[in-house]
Amino acid sequence: MGHNKNIPHKKAANSISAITALLLICLSLAVKAQFHIIPQPLKIIAKKGTFTLKNNDVIGVDEANKTTGIYLQNYLAKNYNLHLKLRIKPTVAAIRLLIDSTRTNGSYYLNITKTYINITGNSDGIFYGIQSLIQLLPATGPAPLHITECTIADEPRFEWRGLSLDVSRHFFTVDEVKKYIDMMAHYKLNVFHWHLTDDEGWRIQIDKYPKLTDIGSKISFYEKQGKFRKLDNLIDGGRDGFYTKDDIREVLKYAKERFVTVLPEIEMPGHSEAAIFAYPELGCQDSTGATHRVRMLDPSENTFTFMENVLTEVIDLFPNQYIHIGGDEAEVVDWLKSPTAVALMKKEGLTKPEQVQSYFIKQIEKFLLSKNKKLIGWDEILQGGLAQSATVMSWEGEAGGIAAAKMHHPVVMTPLPYMYFDAPQANESLEPIGWNPPVPWQMVYNYEPQSKQLSTDEAKYIMGVQGNLWAEKVPNLKHLEYMVYPRALAVAELGWSSKENKNISRFAYKLNQQYGLFKLWDLNARLPNIANMGDVVTNHDHYSLTLNYPLKGAKVRYSLNGKAPDSTASATSFPVKINEALTDSIKLFAYTTWTFDNQHILQREFIKHVMVNPVDSTGNLQPGLSYSLYKTKELNYKKLDTIAAAVTGILNFPQAFIIPITNTPINNWVKVNGYIKINDEGDYQLTSGFEDSPLLFLDNVIVVNRERNSYVEPQKALLHLKKGYYAIKGYYLADDTNSGQNLLQLQTAEGKVLDPAAYLYHL
Numbered sequence: 001m002g003h004n005k006n007i008p009h010k011k012a013a014n015s016i017s018a019i020t021a022l023l024l025i026c027l028s029l030a031v032k033a034q035f036h037i038i039p040q041p042l043k044i045i046a047k048k049g050t051f052t053l054k055n056n057d058v059i060g061v062d063e064a065n066k067t068t069g070i071y072l073q074n075y076l077a078k079n080y081n082l083h084l085k086l087r088i089k090p091t092v093a094a095i096r097l098l099i100d101s102t103r104t105n106g107s108y109y110l111n112i113t114k115t116y117i118n119i120t121g122n123s124d125g126i127f128y129g130i131q132s133l134i135q136l137l138p139a140t141g142p143a144p145l146h147i148t149e150c151t152i153a154d155e156p157r158f159e160w161r162g163l164s165l166d167v168s169r170h171f172f173t174v175d176e177v178k179k180y181i182d183m184m185a186h187y188k189l190n191v192f193h194w195h196l197t198d199d200e201g202w203r204i205q206i207d208k209y210p211k212l213t214d215i216g217s218k219i220s221f222y223e224k225q226g227k228f229r230k231l232d233n234l235i236d237g238g239r240d241g242f243y244t245k246d247d248i249r250e251v252l253k254y255a256k257e258r259f260v261t262v263l264p265e266i267e268m269p270g271h272s273e274a275a276i277f278a279y280p281e282l283g284c285q286d287s288t289g290a291t292h293r294v295r296m297l298d299p300s301e302n303t304f305t306f307m308e309n310v311l312t313e314v315i316d317l318f319p320n321q322y323i324h325i326g327g328d329e330a331e332v333v334d335w336l337k338s339p340t341a342v343a344l345m346k347k348e349g350l351t352k353p354e355q356v357q358s359y360f361i362k363q364i365e366k367f368l369l370s371k372n373k374k375l376i377g378w379d380e381i382l383q384g385g386l387a388q389s390a391t392v393m394s395w396e397g398e399a400g401g402i403a404a405a406k407m408h409h410p411v412v413m414t415p416l417p418y419m420y421f422d423a424p425q426a427n428e429s430l431e432p433i434g435w436n437p438p439v440p441w442q443m444v445y446n447y448e449p450q451s452k453q454l455s456t457d458e459a460k461y462i463m464g465v466q467g468n469l470w471a472e473k474v475p476n477l478k479h480l481e482y483m484v485y486p487r488a489l490a491v492a493e494l495g496w497s498s499k500e501n502k503n504i505s506r507f508a509y510k511l512n513q514q515y516g517l518f519k520l521w522d523l524n525a526r527l528p529n530i531a532n533m534g535d536v537v538t539n540h541d542h543y544s545l546t547l548n549y550p551l552k553g554a555k556v557r558y559s560l561n562g563k564a565p566d567s568t569a570s571a572t573s574f575p576v577k578i579n580e581a582l583t584d585s586i587k588l589f590a591y592t593t594w595t596f597d598n599q600h601i602l603q604r605e606f607i608k609h610v611m612v613n614p615v616d617s618t619g620n621l622q623p624g625l626s627y628s629l630y631k632t633k634e635l636n637y638k639k640l641d642t643i644a645a646a647v648t649g650i651l652n653f654p655q656a657f658i659i660p661i662t663n664t665p666i667n668n669w670v671k672v673n674g675y676i677k678i679n680d681e682g683d684y685q686l687t688s689g690f691e692d693s694p695l696l697f698l699d700n701v702i703v704v705n706r707e708r709n710s711y712v713e714p715q716k717a718l719l720h721l722k723k724g725y726y727a728i729k730g731y732y733l734a735d736d737t738n739s740g741q742n743l744l745q746l747q748t749a750e751g752k753v754l755d756p757a758a759y760l761y762h763l
């Protein structure tokens, strides 16, 4: 009775809260609709009015930030054919850029009222305020432009927000480099790491050593002549070229106007094949007389003199305080055959070739310090002893960066796999060729630069983050943009926005809003996916799905016959309603294009038809799943039955199925066993929250496949389940990636997530 009495109240309360929730959603959507700034600013206060920007309006500046005023003037003219006047300290101005030297670096305050726009900050802050303003302008114009009234108070989280470009494997022209920098600046990225030398090409003019560019920049040409080894790691024959000193000055000026620091990288002692091809005496000599590919510099007096001369010219050009000296993937064992290196080891009392690398780097460090420059290098420079003043770029995962931060060295986090933009962004078989397994933007976004393994004090040595672009498989600008965008926007938000402001669903929404700008800027960013596609395991006799796309005007070609459609298939507009009788498995392929460029996105979905049945009888069931933990190097889950479990027990929610993680080279394999109890016959959806998917069986049928990265290939089981118990078993690796996630989630067709404590049992 008491229950009944409460029902009407509950209902009323529920509907009120539902209305409030709806209102809140509408409100936040309205706010969202206008403000999709990436990276997320610290604070935005939205207001109701609008400001209108029109021809002949005045931009008022101080003499000191005139260049930034001109930048804005040019931007509006180029993108909107909107022509503003620039005035020094005018009495009346539509937009005022005001220096406020009390502000910290990069921070700004943007105030948009009905009658004026003010941006205050240091000169870099004003520039960033302009970038936020640019993102508030309607992407399609036309002028006059209406801008929503608001105030934004903003500042960066990290001082280093980088993006690299490898111009050695494929050369990119000055104009292409400028566009790269221009796009970076739009997202408040501020370090352009220019990978100027490598095995496949030397790209910077050095007056003292003309052969570096006469020969070392023409590797592709010499390969075709049969005079250089086969460039078999490049997607094509490569692209030759180099920058003159004037070219570099032009890029530096362009970058400076966009508050981007240019970090030059001169690789040593490895990755130096192009330099060695130009000046063979620099190469590591082999006392055995063997001829093989020489990428290592010999640690000779001649080499050090060469490097000091090269670096002197580099330092004369680049005002940046840092010089990147590479240091990665040095084949130090080559030195064991080099008479020079062996003699050096003897003289210096070095026992391992890694110590020669350390010696090499320390020599260069000494030289850089004498020139008032700081050394930065890839994490291998830790091997054999880190130079005292070195900054470390952590690329082979986070370990090097963590070690360096613990030693109180500054660190830039740029770890594999998250920050490697030469990896494909979706299923490898559907994307252009890349290195390594796929890295979708979600993986980039979920990365946290300040590892939990660092104390608050140590974490302060993390200067920031950087995305890397290696160009072995990137032959031209269009493809470069495809690989870097939109992932670079995730780096921008990681690097700039406060940790509290990190929100992946808001970011996903904002990302889709950027495509208008991408179009305006002619930026060939990879198109988004059709959101709700992913592999399905189902026992239904019918399959229906609506394909929706976040960009207006997109077209899709699709097939259900297992064959991938191409540009010749007939196209339809979104949304697409698919409704198929299901007796066997089917394969859905989608080929999506958008109004801009001739890029297409291929997606695939397997709909696997299965049968699952409840068990006939069970014994005396207890709550929770039983688990066994195996500590083994074994990678094949099938072998687990032959190994003794290290620990066994019961997994009860809210334990979230995570066994305490120890980071050892041994795998922590977990096997779970039990039953799912279904009280009401109906349709259910079963998914796993793990990033590294587990392998899950229901009634011995695979419902979640372990071979999948859930960001790349989402999967779900859509099952009609009867009242009763279904046997469930599963296998997963307990590692950091999955920590904090749920092994499985069961929800009703209406989307109600069920409490695992109420449906998981074991014998």
Ligand code: TNX
Binding pocket: 328, 329, 378, 395, 420, 422, 435, 470, 471, 472
């Ligand atoms: C490793 S990352 C390299 C590059 C390659 C890249 C390919 C790093 C410091 N070295 O030389 O281009 O892998 O992903």
